[in-house]
Amino acid sequence: MYRKHRVIFALLAIFALIMVDHLHSPTFAFNTGQGNARTSLNQLDVGACAPCGAPCPSSRD
């Protein structure tokens, strides 16, 4: 049987980590008016050779 406070604590911890990451990001800087911040709302790299962004083996020296 789980403890309710542990469930809430675990979710709050994850939420806090997400917030810390977000508050230090270019997207947050952009949203707060720093127009020169480089956001990456669309990170899709159509030139990559794999979903993780790896280059093609043929393009490597």
Added chain:
Amino acid sequence: MSNLTETFSSNPADALVKAEAKSTGIRIDGFVVLVALIGLGLLGTLIYMETAPFLVGLFFLGGLLGVALYHGAFGFTAGWRNLIVKKESAGLRAQLILIALASLLMIPVLGSGQPGMVGAVAPVGLSLIVGSFLFGLGMQLGGGCGSGTLFTVGAGNLRMTVTLIFFIIGSLVGTFHLPWWLDRPGTDPISLISGFGVTGALIVQGIALLAVYLWIRKVEQKSHGHVSHADIQFRPGEKGWGATLLTGRWPFMWAVVVLAVGNLLTLLISGSPWSITFAFGLWGAKVAQAFGMDMSQYEFWTWDFPAQALRDSVLVNVTSVMNFGLLLGAMLAAGLANNFNATGKNLPQLKPFLAAIIGGLLMGYGARLGFGCNVGAFFSGIASASLHGWIWFASAFLGSIIGVKLRPKFSLPD
């Protein structure tokens, strides 16, 4: 199973859920349902306020996929193990039907050549073979694959939380080594759409999927004298349609439809198919960076896509956003099934704990070398008509056979 009398508190919202549950004869865990809904609402609002509407859509789509995985008990790992150990093929046959349906939906879209849309294609070479083999081995020791690990963690499984932590560590190490592996023998991605066109790719895929389907069906027939039709079952059990939809367990076909359409929607909304494990490496890299590690010394994190993801918020990384939704969706489903933290009363034993660590590390490292997991490489890869998906399947299945043989050494059941 959690105790209802303790689960429902004097909280008004809990009381409301309790009242509804009573009126429908459904036993749900009101606390978990409420917390999951609040989590979905809070994070969804944050994503809406700070990013873009398409990411909100992907977040809730992730939630729906989490519900489907949990309620459908759609474990890739158990499906493979049941075939290897018990010669029962319904689970794997359901996976093949899932991939066939997703192929029908996604290959024409990918073949239409719309700009800004790419399939889950990846290089074919030693990196893929070694990575997928390690992943297959690791998923039998870890107790779940990429999606399985995530949805069981969402459902409150502590052992799988250990697996996830080491999955993340393994993924991070994999990002350090992937460039070296890429320089080993291999070729650029091979797309069946490029080779045969949309119709040709659909025919080739259809024949290959049917051949595997019939073969494993024959294995079951030979071993048991009959074949279970659980994979194509659409009608719910005795609980009825509504109660089964809400509290599970869904027939395989319900999950198949939701997962296949969900993958198509992911492709249409984000521009690429559903994947899971890239986010694990990313989360590990962000933690390592927070502890002062300079990630730019590793080639992987200098490539455009990983570098962008590392630099910016996890809330603008599609894989992370969908994973958050999936975790909360699985938590919601587990609450609705009154089954959250069902294994929590069992104290972790040393050997299974060790298996979770080794399995997590192998899956993480293997997923990076193999360009994804059961979702990103196997499901999305084959549904994108990429040859690497098929090679991933074969190699990971071989790894799973070894993994299944190792399970008794870690006191893990068949």
